[in-house]
Amino acid sequence: MTSTTAASSGKRERTVTAPNGTETGPQLYVRAEVRARKGKQPAWLLAAVVVLAIACGASLAVGARAIPLETVWDALAHFDPADGNHAVVHARIPRTVLGLLAGGALGLAGAAMQGVARNPLADPGIMGVNAGAALAVVGGIYLFGITGLTGYIWFAFLGAAVAATVVYLLASTGRDGATPVKLALAGAALNAGLYSLMNVVLVSSQDTLDRFRFWQVGSVAGRDWSVILPGLPFLAAGALLVLCSGRVLNTLALGDDLARGLGQRVGLSRGIVALGVVLLCGSATALAGPIAFLGLVIPHAVRFFTGPDYRWILPFSLALAPALLLGADVVGRVALPPGEVPAGIMTAIIGAPVFVWLVRRGKGASL
Amino acid sequence: MARLSARDLTLQYEQRRVIEGLRTEIPEGKVTMIVGANGCGKSTLLRGLSRLLRPAAGAVTLDGKDIHSRPAKELARTLGLLPQQPTAPDGITVRDLVGRGRYPHQAFFRNWSHGDSSPHDLAVRNALDATATTELADRIVDELSGGQRQRVWIAMALAQETEVLLLDEPTTYLDLAHQVEVLDLVTDLNRRRGTTVAIVLHDLNLAARYADHVIAMKDGAVVAEGTGIDVITEELVRTVFGLESRVVPDPVSGTPLIVPIGRHHYPAPQATETTKPALEIAS
Numbered sequence: 001m002t003s004t005t006a007a008s009s010g011k012r013e014r015t016v017t018a019p020n021g022t023e024t025g026p027q028l029y030v031r032a033e034v035r036a037r038k039g040k041q042p043a044w045l046l047a048a049v050v051v052l053a054i055a056c057g058a059s060l061a062v063g064a065r066a067i068p069l070e071t072v073w074d075a076l077a078h079f080d081p082a083d084g085n086h087a088v089v090h091a092r093i094p095r096t097v098l099g100l101l102a103g104g105a106l107g108l109a110g111a112a113m114q115g116v117a118r119n120p121l122a123d124p125g126i127m128g129v130n131a132g133a134a135l136a137v138v139g140g141i142y143l144f145g146i147t148g149l150t151g152y153i154w155f156a157f158l159g160a161a162v163a164a165t166v167v168y169l170l171a172s173t174g175r176d177g178a179t180p181v182k183l184a185l186a187g188a189a190l191n192a193g194l195y196s197l198m199n200v201v202l203v204s205s206q207d208t209l210d211r212f213r214f215w216q217v218g219s220v221a222g223r224d225w226s227v228i229l230p231g232l233p234f235l236a237a238g239a240l241l242v243l244c245s246g247r248v249l250n251t252l253a254l255g256d257d258l259a260r261g262l263g264q265r266v267g268l269s270r271g272i273v274a275l276g277v278v279l280l281c282g283s284a285t286a287l288a289g290p291i292a293f294l295g296l297v298i299p300h301a302v303r304f305f306t307g308p309d310y311r312w313i314l315p316f317s318l319a320l321a322p323a324l325l326l327g328a329d330v331v332g333r334v335a336l337p338p339g340e341v342p343a344g345i346m347t348a349i350i351g352a353p354v355f356v357w358l359v360r361r362g363k364g365a366s367l
Numbered sequence: 368m369a370r371l372s373a374r375d376l377t378l379q380y381e382q383r384r385v386i387e388g389l390r391t392e393i394p395e396g397k398v399t400m401i402v403g404a405n406g407c408g409k410s411t412l413l414r415g416l417s418r419l420l421r422p423a424a425g426a427v428t429l430d431g432k433d434i435h436s437r438p439a440k441e442l443a444r445t446l447g448l449l450p451q452q453p454t455a456p457d458g459i460t461v462r463d464l465v466g467r468g469r470y471p472h473q474a475f476f477r478n479w480s481h482g483d484s485s486p487h488d489l490a491v492r493n494a495l496d497a498t499a500t501t502e503l504a505d506r507i508v509d510e511l512s513g514g515q516r517q518r519v520w521i522a523m524a525l526a527q528e529t530e531v532l533l534l535d536e537p538t539t540y541l542d543l544a545h546q547v548e549v550l551d552l553v554t555d556l557n558r559r560r561g562t563t564v565a566i567v568l569h570d571l572n573l574a575a576r577y578a579d580h581v582i583a584m585k586d587g588a589v590v591a592e593g594t595g596i597d598v599i600t601e602e603l604v605r606t607v608f609g610l611e612s613r614v615v616p617d618p619v620s621g622t623p624l625i626v627p628i629g630r631h632h633y634p635a636p637q638a639t640e641t642t643k644p645a646l647e648i649a650s
Contacts, residue, residue, distance in 0.1 A: 247470065247473065250456075250467055250470075251467060251470045253456040254453060254454070254455075254456070254467060255450065255453055255454055257419055257448070257450035257453070258448070258449075258450055258453050260417075260418070260419055260439075260448075261417060261419070261443065261447060261448030261449075261450065262443050262467070262468065262470040262471055262527065263439045263440035263441070263442060263443025263444070263470065263471035264439065264440075264443075264470065265439050303458070307458050307459065307460070307463070308456035308457060308458050308459045308463075309459075309463060
């Protein structure tokens with residue numbers, strides 16, 4: 001038995017036990033993983049939070065002007081406006097908070113979408129939700145001359161919601177309703193269509209393109225409290241909806257028929273979680289631009305610690321996605337001096353190889 | 368007395384009508400087998416009975432009340448369903464999968480149950496115990512054999528603790544030994560807990576052996592229902608499957624045993640008949 005066959009999902013006629021009853025390699029491997037995670041999720045989650053704290057510390061300390069950690073602590077505990085280092089640390093706080101919020105939102109949204117669509121490739125980027133948000137923002141810039149990032153958020157919500165609804169309606173046609181495969185196809189098609197439309201607008205208007213460009217690549221730099229605060233209630237509402245849906249997603253993962261048999265109102269549950277996803281993606285996209293890969297890679301990676309239980313996948317994604325985004329932002333600050341690589345590009349650079357590794361390892365591409 | 372019954376039930380997919388004006392009852396406390404040829408609508412009927420398919424006309428009632436008028440979770444505490452070929456999330460352990468059967472007993476925002484002595488853990492332990500899967504509890508569902516996996520799915524349905532359980536072809540893709548194992552298990556469940564069971568089954572011989580009650584279907588209609596001995600006859604096999612056969616008493620259970628007749632095999636003549644022509648030739 002090769003590890004690839006052992007990893008492909010849903011095969012009914014697969015046995016990993018050799019005829020003489022001895023266990024083969026992949027099976028022992030899988031069991032070690034179960035042993036590693038059994039009952040230890042709280043400890044791993046604590047470790048994830050520590051990793052996130054380290055990423056926050058690094059985000060405050062690292063940059064064109066490196067600040068020692070003690071000074072970072074001083075600046076937070078006893079801020080002295082006269083101290084130049086303290087001022088630099090304080091200037092980095094909004095950026096760090098934004099990374100925390102956008103990262104957490106995208107991680108949660110990615111995990112929830114994978115559960116709702118029952119598709120390991122579901123990701124706000126792939127399913128057209130971020131594209132919808134982005135197109136709506138471009139439309140807002142082009143048609144209504146929206147300039148402030150505060151204005152973007154409403155367009156982003158609208159676009160995310162419309163895209164999510166259209167994908168769902170497209171996928172719902174036909175006898176079986178919105179199956180995972182149809183959702184992925186509809187999402188991919190809409191995604192391509194929306195980006196083409198967006199490019200049509202962008203090539204026809206240099207002004208829109210200029211304003212859009214910086215926002216589009218996904219960046220947590222250069223945004224301050226006035227941008228962050230309006231997004232908070234939406235992020236909080238979305239996070240609450242999604243975090244409470246662990247058991248609902250666990251049941252959905254068994255398939256629509258079984259979920260219905262267990263008394264779940266499948267359409268309603270999907271709608272509630274999708275609303276949470278739209279709130280999270282819309283706000284995150286408005287705040288930081290469309291950041292790719294975070295919602296895809298993180299929920300896959302955390303399954304190593306959590307198994308397929310969404311009650312753990314969600315909080316782990318919430319903790320580790322911002323850690324990756326902040327880490328990517330920090331690396332982006334020092335990678336190509338004197339310039340900066342935006343966090344959205346860095347997450348893709350870091351995320352793509354990690355994702356390939358996860359898929360190659362076999363355990364990643366499954367639910 | 369029937370707890371679950373279909374009244375003038377019409378079921379359709381999009382515009383394709385599969386079942387029209389069907390009336391039948393699933394008798395309480397018995398094992399009912401629903402049999403019929405491919406495409407006769409037996410799985411569709413089960414989908415209708417388990418509220419996966421909303422009737423275009425008529426109703427399915429449980430204890431006299433329309434199942435679609437009852438809150439979904441409340442209904443799921445009484446009426447359980449194991450669909451054909453369910454898929455387990457990859458990497459899930461047996462214990463976790465069985466635990467997911469507890470969903471209708473838990474409140475929406477209540478994510479965790481507390482302590483080993485909670486009714487939920489007890490139900491999971493009982494379900495594992497009843498299906499002899501306790502030893503498999505910490506194993507990954509994907510790595511089990513087909514028969515073990517089916518036992519685990521039944522354990523999940525048991526953890527749901529329903530009084531009525533519907534199973535859609537629970538023995539598909541299992542070898543004969545595992546088919547018998549699964550049906551034995553379901554019978555245990557019926558005998559010990561009094562669970563009302565309805566099963567869509569392909570294998571007529573096994574259906575005849577394990578059924579207290581048989582519902583035979585053709586072209587979306589019920590053509591016969593009753594005990595196995597009354598229902599499963601050579602005439603029925605001809606009507607429902609278009610197949611000539613001999614029906615003899617099962618040497619083990621005495622229930623009807625269908626011996627099919629194909630184009631290449633004819634009923635073996637009696638011993639006296641075979642010897643006669645030989646004698647004639649000899650003389």
